[in-house]
């Protein structure tokens with residue numbers, strides 16, 4: 001079955017899949033905190049305890065989406081969370097004090113913050129490297145390294161990490177020393193429609209479903225998928241005990257979003273390609289970062305490991321003044337945090353997504369005051385170009 005079909009025909013086409021009785025073309029919103037177990041007490045057979053007992057531990061609406069995302073990513077188990085960063089934090093919750101994690105340098109600022117502040121306090125050790133450079137990954141691995149945490153394309157500079165090669169490094173070291181280094185990939189920018197890291201050997205995939213999966217800038221949501229049931233059991237333990245779970249309405253919105261992912265992402269990606277080419281030729285733009293551009297250093301790797309360049313790009317203006325003026329003047333893009341919605345969003349990483357990274361570190365990564373990130377929406381690219389042109393003058 002092709003990808004687009006799988007987004008619709010995912011085992012949860014009707015309410016029958018979750019015990020409904022009508023055959024309705026949708027999973028019901030089970031708005032309940034608890035589930036009656038009375039019958040098992042009457043019969044005295046407590047093994048008859050129902051599948052669901054309390055909605056933090058499990059909810060049929062949530063279970064449907066967890067199964068859907070696991071199926072789309074090709075993993076054994078899926079887990080849903082109240083935000084993307086709750087998914088990141090909960091996955092990191094499987095590690096212990098003293099464990100070391102190698103991360104990409106320019107990961108999402110919130111992931112950087114949770115790793116370098118909160119989890120550092122609890123004894124997790126982190127080394128950030130340019131994971132597009134495989135030697136840098138090798139050099140960063142220590143005897144206590146337990147995971148690689150990757151994002152490709154990276155945020156906000158759209159650097160490409162060779163997933164298969166990075167995963168091979170983790171597996172080779174694991175085999176040599178007899179203890180495992182798992183690979184975790186934040187697949188938010190690509191979605192399983194374009195890229196499936198578990199098929200390339202990754203162990204855990206994370207999503208901010210707030211972005212392309214939800215797709216309409218109307219929900220905050222996170223997902224995680226594990227390659228194995230065993231890793232799934234570890235993530236479930238954190239999901240249930242941390243309790244950063246989503247409500248069923250938001251879950252339903254993400255499920256609905258996934259049904260239209262193909263058409264949204266294909267159209268947004270086509271727009272991003274057009275806009276990136278146009279920006280490259282603009283006299284006030286010094287750099288354009290988009291893996292679909294012919295001269296992007298990671299283009300060939302991205303083409304080999306995914307089926308598209310996605311709908312997010314970044315560019316740098318000549319001066320900070322021009323960047324700020326663009327954000328103030330642009331009309332068809334919200335000057336806002338976030339990405340992946342049907343509307344174009346222009347964000348300013350130094351003040352928004354990456355504000356929590358200290359300035360020297362930010363500048364070292366190339367996240368300057370002239371950098372703007374664009375999440376291309378469903379507007380007509382001609383209109384976006386006309387608008388961007390007036391804002392860049």
Ligand SMILES: Cc1ncc(COP(=O)(O)O)c(C=O)c1O
Nearest residue numbers: 083084085108186188208210221
């Ligand atoms: C790549 C990436 N991962 C994780 C997150 C965090 O997700 P959320 O904002 O849903 O908590 C974001 C948010 O921008 C993101 O861009």
